[in-house]
Amino acid sequence: MKAFAYVNAANEKEAIAALGPERGRMLPLAGGMDLLALMKDYVAQPERLVNVKNLDRTVAKTPDGGLRIGAAVTLAALAQHADVRRLYPALAEAAAEVGTPQIRNVGTLGGNLNQRPRCWYFRNEEFPCLKKGGARCFAVDGENQFHAIFGDGPCHIVHPSSLAVPAIALGARFRIVGPAGEREVTAADYYVMPDRNLYGETVLAPNELLTHVILPAPGTAKSATYEVRFKQSHDWPLAMASVALVMNGQTITSARVVMGAVAPVPWRAEGAEAALAGKRISEATATAAADAAVKGAKPMTQNGYKVQIAHTAVKRAILKAGGIAVV
Amino acid sequence: MADEQNPPAAPPPSGPARTWPPVADRALLGKPIRRIDGPDKSQGKAKYTYDIVRPGMLYGRLLSSPHPYAVVKSIDVTPALKVPGVKAAIALKDPAGPTAKIWYQGEEVAAVAATTEEAAEDAVRAIKVEYEILPALATVEQSMSANAPVNFPKGNVSAERLTLRPDKADVEAALKASAHIVEGTYSTQVQTHTSLETHGGICEWNGEKLTAWVSTQAVHATRDGLSRALQMQQSDVHVITDYMGGGFGSKLGPDVQVVIAAKLAKEAGAPVKLMLTRKEEHLITGNRPSAYAKVKAGVDAQGKLTAFDAETWGTGGAGQGAGFNIPYPVYAFGVLRQRHKDVFINAGPQRAMRAPGHPQACFITEVVVDELADRLRMDPLELRMRNLPPAGPDGQDLPTQQWRKYFPMAADKIGWSRRHATADTGSGPIKRGMGCAANRWAGGGSNRTRAACEILPDGGVVMRIGTQDIGTGTRTLVAMITAETMGLPLTAVKAAIGDSEYPWAPGSGGSTTVGSISPTVRIAAENARDALFAKVAPSLRVEPAALVAKDGRVQVKDNPAKGMTWKEACRLLGVQPISADGAWQQGLSSSGTSGVQFADVEVDIETGITRVKRVVCVQDCGMIVDRITAESQVYGGIIMGIGFALFEHRILDRNTAKMVNPNMEFYLLPGMSDIPEIDITLIDQPERGPVGLGEPPTISTAAAIANAIANATGARVRSLPLTPAAVLAALHEERSGGTR
Amino acid sequence: MTHPTLASRHVTPMHCSHLRHKGMYVTGDVTSEPNGFADDIDATSFWCVCTQKAFGPDGLPVTLEDCATGRSCCNHDAAEAT
Numbered sequence A: 001m002k003a004f005a006y007v008n009a010a011n012e013k014e015a016i017a018a019l020g021p022e023r024g025r026m027l028p029l030a031g032g033m034d035l036l037a038l039m040k041d042y043v044a045q046p047e048r049l050v051n052v053k054n055l056d057r058t059v060a061k062t063p064d065g066g067l068r069i070g071a072a073v074t075l076a077a078l079a080q081h082a083d084v085r086r087l088y089p090a091l092a093e094a095a096a097e098v099g100t101p102q103i104r105n106v107g108t109l110g111g112n113l114n115q116r117p118r119c120w121y122f123r124n125e126e127f128p129c130l131k132k133g134g135a136r137c138f139a140v141d142g143e144n145q146f147h148a149i150f151g152d153g154p155c156h157i158v159h160p161s162s163l164a165v166p167a168i169a170l171g172a173r174f175r176i177v178g179p180a181g182e183r184e185v186t187a188a189d190y191y192v193m194p195d196r197n198l199y200g201e202t203v204l205a206p207n208e209l210l211t212h213v214i215l216p217a218p219g220t221a222k223s224a225t226y227e228v229r230f231k232q233s234h235d236w237p238l239a240m241a242s243v244a245l246v247m248n249g250q251t252i253t254s255a256r257v258v259m260g261a262v263a264p265v266p267w268r269a270e271g272a273e274a275a276l277a278g279k280r281i282s283e284a285t286a287t288a289a290a291d292a293a294v295k296g297a298k299p300m301t302q303n304g305y306k307v308q309i310a311h312t313a314v315k316r317a318i319l320k321a322g323g324i325a326v327v
Numbered sequence B: 001m002a003d004e005q006n007p008p009a010a011p012p013p014s015g016p017a018r019t020w021p022p023v024a025d026r027a028l029l030g031k032p033i034r035r036i037d038g039p040d041k042s043q044g045k046a047k048y049t050y051d052i053v054r055p056g057m058l059y060g061r062l063l064s065s066p067h068p069y070a071v072v073k074s075i076d077v078t079p080a081l082k083v084p085g086v087k088a089a090i091a092l093k094d095p096a097g098p099t100a101k102i103w104y105q106g107e108e109v110a111a112v113a114a115t116t117e118e119a120a121e122d123a124v125r126a127i128k129v130e131y132e133i134l135p136a137l138a139t140v141e142q143s144m145s146a147n148a149p150v151n152f153p154k155g156n157v158s159a160e161r162l163t164l165r166p167d168k169a170d171v172e173a174a175l176k177a178s179a180h181i182v183e184g185t186y187s188t189q190v191q192t193h194t195s196l197e198t199h200g201g202i203c204e205w206n207g208e209k210l211t212a213w214v215s216t217q218a219v220h221a222t223r224d225g226l227s228r229a230l231q232m233q234q235s236d237v238h239v240i241t242d243y244m245g246g247g248f249g250s251k252l253g254p255d256v257q258v259v260i261a262a263k264l265a266k267e268a269g270a271p272v273k274l275m276l277t278r279k280e281e282h283l284i285t286g287n288r289p290s291a292y293a294k295v296k297a298g299v300d301a302q303g304k305l306t307a308f309d310a311e312t313w314g315t316g317g318a319g320q321g322a323g324f325n326i327p328y329p330v331y332a333f334g335v336l337r338q339r340h341k342d343v344f345i346n347a348g349p350q351r352a353m354r355a356p357g358h359p360q361a362c363f364i365t366e367v368v369v370d371e372l373a374d375r376l377r378m379d380p381l382e383l384r385m386r387n388l389p390p391a392g393p394d395g396q397d398l399p400t401q402q403w404r405k406y407f408p409m410a411a412d413k414i415g416w417s418r419r420h421a422t423a424d425t426g427s428g429p430i431k432r433g434m435g436c437a438a439n440r441w442a443g444g445g446s447n448r449t450r451a452a453c454e455i456l457p458d459g460g461v462v463m464r465i466g467t468q469d470i471g472t473g474t475r476t477l478v479a480m481i482t483a484e485t486m487g488l489p490l491t492a493v494k495a496a497i498g499d500s501e502y503p504w505a506p507g508s509g510g511s512t513t514v515g516s517i518s519p520t521v522r523i524a525a526e527n528a529r530d531a532l533f534a535k536v537a538p539s540l541r542v543e544p545a546a547l548v549a550k551d552g553r554v555q556v557k558d559n560p561a562k563g564m565t566w567k568e569a570c571r572l573l574g575v576q577p578i579s580a581d582g583a584w585q586q587g588l589s590s591s592g593t594s595g596v597q598f599a600d601v602e603v604d605i606e607t608g609i610t611r612v613k614r615v616v617c618v619q620d621c622g623m624i625v626d627r628i629t630a631e632s633q634v635y636g637g638i639i640m641g642i643g644f645a646l647f648e649h650r651i652l653d654r655n656t657a658k659m660v661n662p663n664m665e666f667y668l669l670p671g672m673s674d675i676p677e678i679d680i681t682l683i684d685q686p687e688r689g690p691v692g693l694g695e696p697p698t699i700s701t702a703a704a705i706a707n708a709i710a711n712a713t714g715a716r717v718r719s720l721p722l723t724p725a726a727v728l729a730a731l732h733e734e735r736s737g738g739t740r
Numbered sequence C: 001m002t003h004p005t006l007a008s009r010h011v012t013p014m015h016c017s018h019l020r021h022k023g024m025y026v027t028g029d030v031t032s033e034p035n036g037f038a039d040d041i042d043a044t045s046f047w048c049v050c051t052q053k054a055f056g057p058d059g060l061p062v063t064l065e066d067c068a069t070g071r072s073c074c075n076h077d078a079a080e081a082t
């Protein structure tokens, strides 16, 4: 990797001061599970790394009964945290399935939510693709079996973060700090399509940091995440879904259904949400919601099979949230 | 084969008839013995080539071509020399000469040596290369298409090769006369060896003499290669391989990178270590070629296989062949014809990979056999049993062809009687199924193998043999056989291997290592022991032939009390150790193995994902030397077979021929949690002597899994790997008309 | 009984002494029972001992067919043969 300077920031303020406005030159380093690999492959070549592992790493209760989770919390800690598991099973389940135990022990919430795409054209330096400032997306007529089945390009990545999916389903807000102070955005607004930001995947400015994930009280919501991966471990989901079903007794009053690994951002399935409202959780409603979720999918040349897998993920996430055995 | 270039082998030395000790007398042979270097390996004390650091050593790095097909127009290494810490930089392509062309991605263009790996990497990136990029061929379809550019000197496709058996057989007539015919196109992917220790070595000059620590399967071949490539005396080259981390057929010489390390070391005046990166490992160190077959096969109404006609092709990358024989020679098809063409693409050339040709051929054949059974509505096991080669005149099968015995054994173990006939009709998306397949392998041993044994006056024993332990347990076997012969505990002998200064032994390939070294080590040990007996006999006032070495003693066979400890016996040597040689002889080993594998799988028909639940294997390997290391070969073979079946796939971008997954993230390998229960029954054939086992267990795993998936789902997948996409596509096809 | 030599790797004096394949280093003279599948269509890969790759000093592929008398880099120095 290219040589770089290292700033061990003690807190948010120092970290922000050490970052700069230019994309890619100064980068926050959390667990490094994503960033170091990008640097070894010369896809990222920052001049300076700013350690952000000293950001908040606590899980705190909020006055309204939700949780405020620091960006430096590790995935393993998140997956094991009693309150997270009790209040937000969808998030705990997603954290528990990331990568491998080693990755979860080191990788952090902030790093996970801000990780870069796994598109193999993006990750291999010999492909000067659109996202890297090149002229074309190699995936369009190339090897796109793991690429997006939703979205209109021009880049067809799937967003890699497993935690972003339940974060949106659970209505999380992200606290952001930057040189001008702090702000909050919803998880759903945090991620943007490539037509809005081709060179990044979020609204975060290069000199800003995501410091906290704030989850509202779950109320009567039942949530779950279901991932479909080929290998049992050390592999990425082919598709996944997180659902949060607000219940009134046995009836779903409203729902959030979000699919992962299917689009350049976590893909909210409003059709599925509508299909669930007013229904009881059953195989039939779950199937109807899954049908609605994949409606409008536009698979590429090699990834038609992912429509079926996304369908299964949505159906099984709903059943899982309802406590119904899925397979 | 090299026979014509080699002098005829010397007649077997006359001397005592050689045998293995009677089974009842064996203290070590055939027992489950833990590998002797296991503790060193698990504690990090065993130093692999990758681990070795020499004083003043520099790190070498290649500049590999990012382009799969190009011409190098110019190379300027001077900017590399300006990078701090860089001691040497050399161009490896001559823009003005015949080697200016790049044939595949990753081909070496230049190299540097520097004081740190980081400086070497920076320096490589500083080198300026101009390429003229040419349109590359990425797939066999592209290479075979009429309007493709012709990128290879004799065309993109080779001339046809033909097998016709019996000669002039009328295949078409036989097919026409068949009651049922299966017709389809089958294929297997390119698999890379993915050795955990990448290829490479360390080269250190001492004047004109070169010492090379190399991650190789063949220390002697590496000496041959280095001396020829560097135009030096073979005797000036010393190759050492103490421990090595996997080769699977791809490490049978120094390769370009170790030759380059030697050149850099000379230029820099310091030892240079050059180990390939994971990416280079995928790109340039070989692979298992792809296989494609358009098959038409028939069976008569009684379940007798009638004919097999195949048009086959495949790619071994840039310039190398992709042959495989079908039908895989287990079942007796009446008449057969194979017409084969090699297709060249701009990708790294193939190399021998664990059972070259066999897993491909086995997959295609065994799937066809299952489909024929489906047509007949016959149990596929029954169809297999009916078509095994006929037994000999004595009613016995050849010891190398024991499928008639193994199929029922494995069927019993997996619970074949519970197998449902077609698809799993149970409710729910998870479908369960079973499948099976058979394998065969030749193995053998090289009659040029030599060993040298020393017995030292202090009782020590050293066995020197120029073999190498590629992870298979060879070091342990050398020690076991020596200790058994001397009647000593395993810890009392030293197995000295992995060194080109030791007597010649073959490269570890073709599952011939055990068949080469076991007889030779036994004979060298017997010769040394007998020389000791000759020394000891007079003091016991018996003939040497009356002595035995047993339980740490040298004693009279019929009167064990009359004798002395091993140490006392050795003390009689005074200051003169015993040195004895051993030359391979026939009769202590053999060749030919057979086996079967059964798989029990679960397929999720809503995701296309297959989980292998259980693999049952019945396999022979002649006389088992060490039960643990033998079983460990089978575990490894089956795990690699699961990788071939489900996961592994070298994926080239179809538009540029560049590999998109040259890593271990998207080049999927089975992880711990993907490995099922593996049930191994090793059949001991003590009368045959040892037969190699490295390759056979990887051959039939994929075929058994593919057949199990069809049994579970009712849908046929005719291509590897059996990805969710492939399984879902087959299920879809089955629902809308049928895959059968 | 000797291992039948596959036609597809039958190296003769016509061939270059720098031609290599795995069998040369592995088997030498193999004693073997007849195995019944010594066919012409096998998977042998070849390389050049001088370049240590599947392309010769002339930059062209190393094959059994090509590495014989007539090729510019073909070597018949008996002393150099294995």
Ligand SMILES: Cc1cc2nc3c(=O)[nH]c(=O)nc-3n(C[C@H](O)[C@H](O)[C@H](O)COP(=O)(O)OP(=O)(O)OC[C@H]3O[C@@H](n4cnc5c(N)ncnc54)[C@H](O)[C@@H]3O)c2cc1C
Pocket: A027, A028, A029, A030, A031, A032, A033, A034, A035, A036, A052, A055, A071, A075, A097, A098, A099, A100, A103, A106, A107, A108, A109, A110, A111, A112, A113, A114, A115, A116, A160, A161, A162, A163, A204, A208, A209, A210, A211, A234, A235, A236, A237, B665
């Ligand atoms: C084999 C493998 C499998 C994997 N499987 C999965 C999976 O299934 N699901 C999944 O979600 N992930 C998966 N990952 C990715 C891994 O989970 C993430 O890389 C990890 O969570 C990143 O966390 P980190 O702390 O190591 O991030 P880092 O690598 O340190 O950082 C990642 C990125 O985020 C930026 N960043 C870090 N912290 C902040 C912050 N506070 N504010 C703003 N930007 C920040 C960094 O600059 C960098 O660009 C896998 C990785 C591997 C290698």
Ligand code: SF4
Pocket: A117, A119, A120, A121, A122, A129, A130, A131, A132, A136, A137, A138, A139, A140, A147, A154, A155, A156, A157
């Ligand atoms: S999908 Fe995006 S990242 Fe991948 S090749 Fe296309 S532009 Fe590049």
